[in-house]
Amino acid sequence: MTSQNQQTALSGVFNLLKFTFVIVPIVAGADKFVDLLTNWDLYLNPGLAGIIPFSAHTFMMIVGVIEIVAGIIVLKKPEIGGLIVAAWLALIALTLLAGLQFLDVAVRDLVMAIAAFSMARISKIIQ
Template identity: 65%
Template structure:
């Protein structure tokens, strides 16, 4: 398949990934302020909570801001944003695996990290 045809064929998938990894971090980040979707503090490794110099709620607000920024970066610079979101999701998964809590969420986050990484790689050729 010719390079231009391949780019055209992959473009709809790339756009879907871009909107997924742009919007979802923004929504999850905003929810850190409201806890409408879930009580996000339950996912913090208890060892980490004990090491924080501030409350778990403050930590989640900081996490929320980082997620919002990451989502915005995906929309502006998809390749860079994809790598940021991928690393962020992998880090979340690792903290869950270390505490061996919410292993199902950790696995899901690792799959999403791989997807975000794939989007970042594709961005070089499609964006």
């Protein structure tokens, strides 16, 4: 494969990852306000729910705003946004693992964190 073909292929992978990590955080964040995809309050670690000074739903709405902002950052600055999304997903996975609940979601979020980190690294090469 020529260098130009490699660059084109890498750009295609990058764009796919970039738009995934723009759309998914924004959609998931917006859904924290309407609960169409799921009841997000259930994903809050019960230990954490007991120490926050507001309801689980309010906490999830705050999470939603953070996710929407993260998606916008990926759109504007994918190198930085990818690292933010990767860290955010890893943190979510760790809270799920700590509560020993939704382990399938925790594994999925760790895989997505690796993909977001990879997108951030690729952005250094192609931009």
